[in-house]
Structures are given as structure tokens and as C-alpha cells.
Amino acid sequence: MEADELAWDVSAEQSVIGSILLSPNCLPEVERDLRPSDFRLEVDRAIYEAALALERSGEKMDVVTILDRAAKMGQPVSREYAFQLLEITPTAANVGAYIQIVREYVLRNGLMGVSESIRAGVLGREAPQTVLAQGAQMLTDLMTQGNAGRLSSPTEQLAAFYRQRDAIDSGDAKGYVCTGYMALDKLLGGGMINSGLYLLAARPGMGKTTLALNIADRVAQADPVLFVSLEMDDEQLTAKRISRETGISSEKLLMQPLNDQEYAKVAAATQKLSTLSLYTNKAPAVTVGDISALARSIGGLRLIVVDYFGKIAPPPESRRSGRVEYTTENSGALKDLARSLKVPVLVLCQLNREVETRQDKRPQLSDLRDTGALEQDADGVIFLYREDYYAAPGTIDPNIPSMMEVNLAKNRHGFVGKCEMAFSLASSRITSVSRARKGAAADDPFPQTTIQGA
Structure with a gap:
């Protein structure tokens, strides 16, 4: 079935336009959900565009002024048709129901358009990954279409807050995702929101990547x-995970023979990892x-991790744009993804080389400017x-945990501050520790944490 063959309830869109003519005060409600292109009949679209033009110019609006503005815009509408709509x-009181019917048909x-586009891509032998990406983007655009201008009333805002509170208080949901590191979660206010x-x-x-x-x-x-x-x-990531569980270096797991005892450890680790719901x-x-x-x-799904930002491909339609343009677009798209799925998105980023030129090589927010x-x-x-990251080659023992400074430099929903973790380079294991227990191999239930004002 072609998209044009879908039945269209013309009476619903005519009732939307009729409601505007009956009571121009309902125009803002229509504008929040429908665009001019959502109207199938050209004459209905002309009336709607004329009404919008009058609203934006602050002029009085009624049947006469709307028809006059439509004529001035080069889209004349007969009085007979206008009175037919009336x-x-x-009643204009049901405009919300009329809008909903039109939105469903739109x-x-x-959806028919998306399916036709996917079908054309498949038959045209485009790369499946490209077809999937374009189809996913079209579906996302369709889901958000018409919602960009929606307003939440004060009552709706408070209702949304209390729904979230009810879910948290009942144990059905959390407003955040714990990282599993007590010191970092304490800084974050519980976890990643x-x-x-x-x-x-x-x-x-x-x-x-290890963290x-x-x-x-x-x-x-x-x-x-x-x-x-x-x-x-996958094999490299899995080796790092098995290394953490067994203490065997990922280098050996990937490139060297293992003895029976080591194979037994690997088998136990893989059994444990197989129970974790981690998808790649x-x-x-x-x-x-x-x-x-x-x-x-x-x-x-509760968490998305992306390793790393600089390797995300540009959208198909932006591949001729400059790097700054498409990275900015990718950044906004990741934030939109987090909001649409209501899960945290943790994105890994490389810092620019300017860090290396400073005497104090601790990262600063300004080091992200090129991202x-x-x-x-x-x-x-x-x-x-890590201070030892800059030590001379060969002077660091990978079997001795390295002290890692974790700095929450920006926190939109709370305080900023620092904590420390112990990073075992040989086994890809990272644990929370306190300053008083440098080199400890186990998580400290009360690690030292410094919290600063926001």
C-alpha cells in the first residue's frame, strides 16, 4: 500500500480549522501540536497560515480578518468555504480531540513514508547500516515532530515531578544510576541522573576505558x-574484563599461552561475566x-556508555560539514538521546594536547573546548x-596500584569535588580507596572525598 492510499479524515482537519474560525483563542493549542504541512487540504493550510500570521503580528482575528490576510498572502479562500467550516x-471546545485525530493520521x-524509504534503500542496495541509521533517524524525527513547541503547564510540571517521586518512594524506580564507586557516587549526589x-x-x-x-x-x-x-x-574488551576478575594481564590473555590454573580462573570469570547484562x-x-x-x-536499558566521542561518525546528511559543526550536532544528539530514553549517557572524551604543555597537567574544563x-x-x-602517567618509562611497576585522581569538575545537579581510586595497570582493576590507605586493593566503604561548593 502506498503512503498516499491511507485514508485521511478530512472532517477532522476541517473541524480544527473551523474551531479556529469559531474561537481564535484556541489557536495556541493548535499551534503546539500541528504545523501547516500537517493539513492535507491546501485551503485549510492557507487559513491556518493566515491565522498564524495575524497572531504573530498581534492583529485582531476573526473570520473576516483571517480571509483578508489569506488573500494578501496570495492564498485566497472563498467565504462560502469558510462558512461551510463554521x-x-x-464546537471549538472539542478542538483537542480534533487535533489528536489529525496527529494520528499524520x-x-x-510511518508509511519511513517504511517506503527503508524499502527503497534495501531495493537500491544501499549499505544496510546506512539504511538502518537513516530509518532510525526518521523514526526519531517522527516521534518528536510536533512536540518541539509543546508547553508544560505549571500543573503538568509538578505532576511529572511527583510521579517521579512516587516511583522512587515506592521502590519502582530511581532517579539516578549508581556508578558502583561509593566516593564518586557521593560526589554525584547518589549517581548519574x-x-x-x-x-x-x-x-x-x-x-x-577501564573505569x-x-x-x-x-x-x-x-x-x-x-x-x-x-x-x-569484543575480544579486547572481554580480555580487560577477565583480567579484572582473574588478575591475569589482558596482554597475556590476548597473546600468550595460559596454564591449567589460569584457564580455571578464566572459566570462572567468564561464567560470572555471562550473567551480566552488558551489550556491545x-x-x-x-x-x-x-x-x-x-x-x-x-x-x-539503564545506562549507555560510548567510547569515545571523537570516533562517533557524522550523520549521513552532515558528512560534508566541518568537524566543529558535526561534533556539535553529535553532542546535542547524545543529550537528546539521554532525555528521550531517560537513561544516563556516559561519553568518554580525549583531551587536547595543551594539557601536556602546562606544569600542572591536571585537566581543566577549558581542555574540552575543541570538543x-x-x-x-x-x-x-x-x-x-595519574601523576605516574608522566613518570619516566620503565620506572613504574604495573603490579603496584597507581593512584588515580577523579575530579568531578562540573555537576549541574549538585556539588563538585575530588576523590581517589587505585588503578591496577596489570589487571585493569579500579577500586575506591582513602588517602590513608594508598595502595589498598579493596574498596573502602568510606573513602576520603573532598566536596567543594557548586
């Missing part, structure tokens, strides 16, 4: 997690649209710093 519209036809965009940033090799994997696995003990890796294959991507290059499609395919609008879009920015 006759067939029972969405149905939009739902719908929040969080950045985990550091220089290459500082420990971003992100540790967080992902801790969350995945109870809820599904999507870990989008754009640098490592297979494609080496993805767009934010691809990430959205993957995320929406996982039921009960599009990420700093602005982010709800939280977490920096990692």
Missing part, C-alpha cells in the same frame, strides 16, 4: 547496559542514530589524572 464544526502517513549526559575525560592511556568498563559491569549486575566501543573489539556493538563505526537504534532494541558543545551540553564532567 457549519460543520459543532503519524500513520509518516536519569536523562543526564556525563563526560569521562582524560589523556589517552589514563584509564578512561567505564568497571562502571558498566557494576550497573549490568542488575540492569542492561549498552557499551558502544569504537576503539576496541558489532559495527566498528556508528553514528548517534545507530547508537539510538541499538539502545532502543534493549529492553529495560564541540560537549561542555555546555553535559550534566557532569569527570576528569581522570
Whole structure:
């Protein structure tokens, strides 16, 4: 069935326009949900555009002025048709119901358009990944179409808040996702807030992926997690996870023979990891649209991790744009994804080389300036710093835990501050510790945390 063959309830859209003619005060309600292009009949579209023009210019609005403005806009409407609309519209009080009917037909036809586009792409032998990404983006656009201008009244805002509170108080939902690290969660106010965009940033090799994997696995003990890796294959990620559980270095797991005792440890670790709901991507290059499609395919998803921002492919329609333009677009799209799915999105970021030129090489928010609008879009920015990272080669024993400074430099929903973790380079294990117990191998239930004013 072609999209044009879908039945269209013309009487519903005529009743919407008739309601505007009967009571111009209902125009704002119509404008929140319907665009001129949502009206199938050209004459209805002309009346709607004329009414919008009068509203924006602040002029008085009634049947006569609307028809006059339509004529001046080059879209004359007969008085007979206008009075016909007034006759067939029972009352403007039901305009909300008329709008809903029109919106449903718009969405149905939009879905037909998406299906036709996907079908054309498949028959045209376009790359399946491209067809999926474009289809996912079209569906996302369709879901948000007409909602950009919706307003939440004070009553609706408060109702949404209390619904969230009821879910939290009843134990049915949490307003945040714990990282599993007590010190970091304390800084965050409990964890990463739902719908929040969080950045985990550091220089290459500082420990971003290891910490992100540790967080992902801790969350995945109870809820599904999507870990989008754009640098490592599944076998490399799995080796880091097994290394953490067994103490065997990921280098040996990937490239050297194992003895029977080590194989036994690996078997026990893989059994444990198989129970965790952590999902990864297979494609080496993805767009934010691809990430959205993957995320929406996982039921009960609680966290998305992206490793890392700089490797996210530009949207198909932006591939001729400059890097600044499409990274800014990707940043906004990730924030939109977090809000639409109501889960935190943790994005790993590389810092620019200017860090290396300073005497104090601790990261600052200004080091994110070359990463599009990420700093602005982010709800939280977490920096990692290890002093021994800059030590002379060969002077660091990978079997001795390295002290990692974790700096929550931005927190839109609370305070900022720092805590410390112990990073075992040999085993990819990161644990919370206090300053008084440097080198401890186990999580400290009360790690030292410094909280600063927001």
C-alpha cells in the first residue's frame, strides 16, 4: 500500500480549522501540536497560515480578518468555504480531540513514508547500516515532530515531578544510576541522573576505558547496559574484563599461552561475566542514530556508555560539514538521546594536547573546548589524572596500584569535588580507596572525598 492510499479524515482537519474560525483563542493549542504541512487540504493550510500570521503580528482575528490576510498572502479562500467550516464544526471546545485525530493520521502517513524509504534503500542496495541509521533517524524525527513547541503547564510540571517521586518512594524506580564507586557516587549526589549526559575525560592511556568498563559491569549486575566501543573489539574488551576478575594481564590473555590454573580462573570469570547484562556493538563505526537504534532494541536499558566521542561518525546528511559543526550536532544528539530514553549517557572524551604543555597537567574544563558543545551540553564532567602517567618509562611497576585522581569538575545537579581510586595497570582493576590507605586493593566503604561548593 502506498503512503498516499491511507485514508485521511478530512472532517477532522476541517473541524480544527473551523474551531479556529469559531474561537481564535484556541489557536495556541493548535499551534503546539500541528504545523501547516500537517493539513492535507491546501485551503485549510492557507487559513491556518493566515491565522498564524495575524497572531504573530498581534492583529485582531476573526473570520473576516483571517480571509483578508489569506488573500494578501496570495492564498485566497472563498467565504462560502469558510462558512461551510463554521457549519460543520459543532464546537471549538472539542478542538483537542480534533487535533489528536489529525496527529494520528499524520503519524500513520509518516510511518508509511519511513517504511517506503527503508524499502527503497534495501531495493537500491544501499549499505544496510546506512539504511538502518537513516530509518532510525526518521523514526526519531517522527516521534518528536510536533512536540518541539509543546508547553508544560505549571500543573503538568509538578505532576511529572511527583510521579517521579512516587516511583522512587515506592521502590519502582530511581532517579539516578549508581556508578558502583561509593566516593564518586557521593560526589554525584547518589549517581548519574536519569536523562543526564556525563563526560569521562582524560589523556589517552589514563584509564578512561577501564573505569567505564568497571562502571558498566557494576550497573549490568542488575540492569542492561549498552557499551558502544569504537576503539576496541569484543575480544579486547572481554580480555580487560577477565583480567579484572582473574588478575591475569589482558596482554597475556590476548597473546600468550595460559596454564591449567589460569584457564580455571578464566572459566570462572567468564561464567560470572555471562550473567551480566552488558551489550556491545558489532559495527566498528556508528553514528548517534545507530547508537539510538541499538539502545532502543534493549529492553529495560539503564545506562549507555560510548567510547569515545571523537570516533562517533557524522550523520549521513552532515558528512560534508566541518568537524566543529558535526561534533556539535553529535553532542546535542547524545543529550537528546539521554532525555528521550531517560537513561544516563556516559561519553568518554580525549583531551587536547595543551594539557601536556602546562606544569600542572591536571585537566581543566577549558581542555574540552575543541570538543564541540560537549561542555555546555553535559550534566557532569569527570576528569581522570595519574601523576605516574608522566613518570619516566620503565620506572613504574604495573603490579603496584597507581593512584588515580577523579575530579568531578562540573555537576549541574549538585556539588563538585575530588576523590581517589587505585588503578591496577596489570589487571585493569579500579577500586575506591582513602588517602590513608594508598595502595589498598579493596574498596573502602568510606573513602576520603573532598566536596567543594557548586
